[in-house]
Amino acid sequence: MCCTSVLDKDGVSAAAIAGEMVSFLATKNKSLSQKLSAIYEEYGYHISKNSYFICHDQKVIHSLFERLRNFSGKPDSYPTECGRFCISAVRDLTTGYDSNQPDNKAVLPTSRSSQMITFTFSNGCVATMRTSGTEPKIKYYTELCAAPGNSDVTHLKKELDDLVEAIIENFFEPTKNKLQPKPE
Known part of the structure; x- marks a missing residue:
């Protein structure tokens, strides 16, 4: 869930947020995979x-x-x-x-x-x-x-x-x- 209300059941809002994240990471020269690895290292x-x-x-x-x-x-x-x-x-x-x-x-x-x-x-x-x-x-x-x-x-x-x-x-x-x- 990406906000306080769930407006869809099929993950459309989550896909949109993931797309925003990929776009943002691209401005930092990072991939989604690299970010995920960094999260794993920090949080397990x-x-x-x-x-x-x-x-x-x-x-x-x-x-x-x-x-x-x-x-x-x-x-x-x-x-x-x-x-x-x-x-x-x-x-x-x-x-x-x-x-x-x-x-x-x-x-x-x-x-x-x-x-x-x-x-x-x-x-x-x-x-x-x-x-x-x-x-x-x-x-x-x-x-x-x-x-x-x-x-x-x-x-x-x-x-x-x-x-x-x-x-x-x-x-x-x-x-x-x-x-x-x-x-x-």
């Missing part, structure tokens, strides 16, 4: 990897998310790790649970009609698993926000790839749950 690299699984069985979807909510057999006993990755916080916007809040109550809006759990990892990665409201999909969104100066992009991408693999194996369990991967 932000890398994301997102995809989904197809599942037509609502019972499987419910079971998958309930397993994550009752990981040790007790309510609100979410996983504390995923493979080699330690989980530092959990926010569940289906139930209203947020381990980052003093009272464990989410401050963001909650909805029992859809599934959505966000895991924050000690390495700076954040992963959100959620259902689609319009399609038979279980989506995941992952991002790694590296500290400034941590500019080994190959290592950072591998770290995020390894986390996604662990989430797929340990949380989604696609073989057990008969999930279909996103078509190539």
Whole structure:
């Protein structure tokens, strides 16, 4: 969003602002790519990897998310790790649970009609698993926000790839749950 009101849904205003930025940078003999690299160096690299699984069985979807909510057999006993990755916080916007809040109550809006759990990892990665409201999909969104100066992009991408693999194996369990991967 480029202003206080959103006048379009397809990114037209963002494209116009990006065009202005490219034009301005050209007056400084800089490219958009050079500016982005400078931003990464100052603020750290932000890398994301997102995809989904197809599942037509609502019972499987419910079971998958309930397993994550009752990981040790007790309510609100979410996983504390995923493979080699330690989980530092959990926010569940289906139930209203947020381990980052003093009272464990989410401050963001909650909805029992859809599934959505966000895991924050000690390495700076954040992963959100959620259902689609319009399609038979279980989506995941992952991002790694590296500290400034941590500019080994190959290592950072591998770290995020390894986390996604662990989430797929340990949380989604696609073989057990008969999930279909996103078509190539």
